[in-house]
Amino acid sequence: MSEKNPIPERLKEARCRAGLSQRSLGLLVGFDPASASSRMNHYEKGRHVPDIDTLRRMAAELNVPLNYFFCDDQTTAELALLISRMTEEERSKLIEALKTSSGDNTADKK
Numbered sequence: 001m002s003e004k005n006p007i008p009e010r011l012k013e014a015r016c017r018a019g020l021s022q023r024s025l026g027l028l029v030g031f032d033p034a035s036a037s038s039r040m041n042h043y044e045k046g047r048h049v050p051d052i053d054t055l056r057r058m059a060a061e062l063n064v065p066l067n068y069f070f071c072d073d074q075t076t077a078e079l080a081l082l083i084s085r086m087t088e089e090e091r092s093k094l095i096e097a098l099k100t101s102s103g104d105n106t107a108d109k110k
Contacts, residue, residue: 007055008046010069010077014062015040029057 015025022044026036042048050058059066065084071077083091098104 005046006072007049007069008044010071011058012044014064018062025061028061029054
């Protein structure tokens with residue numbers, strides 16, 4: 001696991017993908033208009049770390065799951081996005097398929 005905090009990179013990535021400016025996202029999550037842009041800039045530069053409630057609001061506005069911000073690598077981040085957009089049925093099928101392909105049969109031993 002990397003020692004680098006993944007939040008700044010993931011935040012900027014998700015914000016850019018959503019087509020929002022730092023100020024726009026800051027306003028959407030309830031920051032004061034006078035400081036919205038600078039607060040978002042500090043989060044994206046890693047100077048400050050948003051608290052969990054702020055991250056939840058950002059995740060909701062950016063249409064990403066909360067765990068996306070904590071993914072250390074691009075592959076895991078992409079998987080988090082894809083899985084979050086699946087239905088419960090699709091997720092269950094995916095879990096079973098992954099267990100089968102990895103030889104994990106612990107679900108059968110309950």
